Amino acid sequence: MELSTNGLEKNNRVRIEDGFWGRFTELVRETVIPYQWEALNDRIPDAEPSYAIRNFRIAAGWEQGEFGGMVFQDSDVAKWLEAVGYSLAAHPDPELERTADEVIELVAAAQHPNGYLNTYFTVKEPGNEWTNLHEAHELYCAGHMIEAAVAYYEATGKRRLLDVVCKFADHIDTVFGREPGKLRGYDGHQEIELALVKLYKATGEQRYLQLAQFFIDERGAEPNFLVEECKQRDGYSHWAKKKLPIPKVEHMAYNQAHKPVREQDVAVGHSVRAMYMYTAMADLARLTKDDGLLEACRRLWDNTTKRQMYITGGIGSTHHGEAFSFDYDLPNDTVYAETCASIGLIFFANRMLQLEAKSEYADVLERALYNNVIGSMSQDGKHYFYVNPLEVWPKASEKNPGRHHVKAVRQKWFGCSCCPPNVARLLSSLNDYIYTASAEQNKIYTHLFIGSEASFELAAGQVALKQQSRLPWEGYVRLELSAVPGAPFSLALRLPSWSCGNAIMKINGAATAYEIIDGYATVNRQWKQGDVVEWEPQLEAQLIAANPEIRANAGKAAIERGPIVYCLEETDNFSPLASLSIRGGSKLTSSFDPDLPGGAVVIEAEGRADERGSWQADIPYRPLSQLQKAEPVKLKAVPYFLWGNRQPGEMAVWIRTCSE
Amino acid sequence: MELSTNGLEKNNRVRIEDGFWGRFTELVRETVIPYQWEALNDRIPDAEPSYAIRNFRIAAGWEQGEFGGMVFQDSDVAKWLEAVGYSLAAHPDPELERTADEVIELVAAAQHPNGYLNTYFTVKEPGNEWTNLHEAHELYCAGHMIEAAVAYYEATGKRRLLDVVCKFADHIDTVFGREPGKLRGYDGHQEIELALVKLYKATGEQRYLQLAQFFIDERGAEPNFLVEECKQRDGYSHWAKKKLPIPKVEHMAYNQAHKPVREQDVAVGHSVRAMYMYTAMADLARLTKDDGLLEACRRLWDNTTKRQMYITGGIGSTHHGEAFSFDYDLPNDTVYAETCASIGLIFFANRMLQLEAKSEYADVLERALYNNVIGSMSQDGKHYFYVNPLEVWPKASEKNPGRHHVKAVRQKWFGCSCCPPNVARLLSSLNDYIYTASAEQNKIYTHLFIGSEASFELAAGQVALKQQSRLPWEGYVRLELSAVPGAPFSLALRLPSWSCGNAIMKINGAATAYEIIDGYATVNRQWKQGDVVEWEPQLEAQLIAANPEIRANAGKAAIERGPIVYCLEETDNFSPLASLSIRGGSKLTSSFDPDLPGGAVVIEAEGRADERGSWQADIPYRPLSQLQKAEPVKLKAVPYFLWGNRQPGEMAVWIRTCSE
């Protein structure tokens, strides 16, 4: 049934070895995963207990006690296991594997004989299973456990957890469906859909794919399942702990269930839910060759990335419901741009690349990854942003209640549990996002420029290559072919949007012409072992303007250099940052600063500082004509992902431009 | 005990006759007061019932039923009676007076034999009187009824309501105080304090002044009354209808009760509460010659008006708690700037002027009046803004939950009851804000340039004058003295801040030198009957810059012309307004546009429109270098107070400046 062979199949292998990314994956392996394990076991001093492992022990009957934490607490254990799986695949660690095996036994022990698995309903509300799909995250937690099982199975070959989740999925398949007596419903928080696709790919079991498709097809159909379910509960709300008015169908936009998914054309509602759903839709569009779904994916992609995305790859501009608001509404200061939402956007982009290799998907994937996502983590791996602002005034974050959600300093990562494990599982599986390959077309796409060793099974035969990359600081990539088949195949290298179409390709040292197909420089030939392809996309700092409809950025510019978005920090400049502007025609001088965490290229630019000397603190307003001219100043910008790693202070991505 | 004779005493009379203000006072008399009467009686179709009159009928035993509306619903009847009082003073109306007399009989009938008067506690919680000062607004409602009684007494000479409130105040005096058995407390919403000062002035009864002083002195003292009271209720909250955690003393900043008022130096908390308190503090500082209070008033004035005030005279920048946030935090889009808060600021300014005639107080009073306050009312008198934004994007108001409180169109005034009656009572008593006089110093101050006939009792004797004014459209004022005493006296005319210190005075047609004392052009001489003083403050459109600490306005300018702040509206320009900028050195061309409601001066300026033609809707970001130059455009600005009276659309007070 799988009609395209884009995407990395089981016989393809990628292993990252990269100067820039090595630091992050090491952080995840050495700090984040062990730290999260302590958190799951309630062993972090001064932190809210997680209860997550304890809940499983109680559900398994190994311990007495009350359920603790949120209704979706199980998913933290699942995300941890998933990250462990990816980490073990790249970096075997017998002790970690032993710990994971023990956790898996615990999870198995908590499973009901019929396959059902959820510690909240086992411990706290037995008998109420599947009565509050709208709020209770049962299928969401199932989905995360499935993702964990697939990752762990693919890393270790061990089927124990895979068998557990298959039994659970089989049980779910008996509960949900169009047959009489089954629930014709779906979860309030999408996740099971993409997980079932993974389970289908890992096991080859068609029923899992069909179940994913069922959930996607039912979503938003009339009569609205979530509304009807709410009536069944007489309006009782898990979160409010009381009866609430029955919501209307349009309120289900928060859950992207206000209309059938094929009719949706604008990204609405909770942004993480939206991204997980779009990801599954793209999976299904590919695997079932569903043109209606493909068209919906393209429309939702366009709306999300072209009208509702920050330059950092952040999405979901309002903290009210962690949600999309509407086209071009991208305030920099009251922003949400949750880390998880950008991770979801990366999933979506990845699936769109598997559907159709167009460089715009990879451009967005790269943007979200190098800016919003890695910026969310502190350079010690123990502090995180959930909200990723493009403009911060620390006093306002503290004293203006409308900005309390925008933190000026990263928080201990275990305070709330969604984003940090999500970052961990993304970064430890980053190898899955670099390439896709089409076996029949004998074509290997390089989407991301990340040093790695990779091997691919093409129709023509086996290819092995080694990528070396100086990204993000230099526009230099080198691919060396260590194994090639006897027949020709194509290498397709992404021409990044930031290169403005300028890139040089050399093969074995000689400049080579290439064809651009859908944004990829493509060379088809009979390759020889030892062939070296050098790829030099132009990587220059440049000022970027925003569409005039994005009112928040009117009269402003951002600095980009390659995939990296820059920002001004108070510590390198001064306060108020708002009194600075950048000359529209400024030279942008790049230099490597080894003192920044990990070392990074900083950018200096010519700016102007509004005259402040003649103002007194107690004059709020006075004639413009009394002001002196703005003074020339040197502006210093640092990569956005590094902001907030030194002294706390103001930060701004978008800078006013001036002409003189 | 009254140590300064600044302020209008009973023997001084002012009657407004003014082209500009006549429209507003007529609206109030002919539309707002009758309309509000219908609302109080639940006779407005499609509107939430007010229940306010009905509550009094039930409390009086004239009718059976349940209490309806908010705990402070009585204050709506009081504010209406107060406005009626002012209106009758200026414009006798026997039928209206008869209606008011009937209402007063009803109020009297609802009073308990011991003087207590509050329909909520009479009807709904008898026995719980004075147990929740923090939330239940009992003294707040008392204060409004006292203000009504004083206004009605002064207008009509009728003592009926005055006697009722005196009896109530006497009762309050037996409940509150430092003596054993009395409550050493104060209200969660200040209002009684300024009302008791008015009652003291109307009756000469010292106890009322002392009671006001008691409330002010106790506020914020340790142990904190509001916190202790909450403990007595075991945390029970009227609003939450359940027990809540006992608040901390610092939470009482919302009620300005977190520390003694004399120690407060920053405006915090709910802005209307703050203004009413500062007003009473200034009253008491004057009447009791309390230097500590005077110093506190000056500090709080400075903080409020120099660091936390919008250019429109709006205060209270966050809708969370309708409150102040912190110095220089004045976002134009997520703004609150409640109408009532600016009215409170006008009260405060008025009392500061009575304390010490410095023009800065009148400058702020005028700013709040001509912009925030009258801008809150539609030109039909039936629609109101509670929130007065300086920047509006209607779609964001509709679709971004963080801006739902910012309405793009005025709402039917009876939907919520605080602001519209407050506007009515201010506009119908505007005559009290134009002048102050010092009898001993034989000095008459003109603070506002509003056409009026006035008479004053000075030590030197009786003065009568007629002011004619072409404000706000022209800088021309004419004072003619129709009665003068035999001895010299001083006329002090405010030199408005917007004149930049340039003003010509002519006496009987001849230019005359004048002395500037605290911002007032002062001439002391032996005046003759028929003397004419012409006063011509320079009134030119100018661009105004904001203090660089106000980050929201960085790189922007506002247009002012005399007391009027201007704004751009989409209907005169285009969308997005944010793509427009104004040339820093632009000529500002003023012309009278009779087609605007009431006729108004509009301003045209040279601007630039960012290039939009080469953008496609689906390109969110691209290199600045690809943009074409901004095109010259003509900008058209209209008075802020008129915005939203034509087609709905975007609006902006602060406009980006450009240099070329």
Ligand SMILES: [Zn+2]
């Ligand atoms: Zn998250």
Ligand SMILES: [Zn+2]
């Ligand atoms: Zn109000």
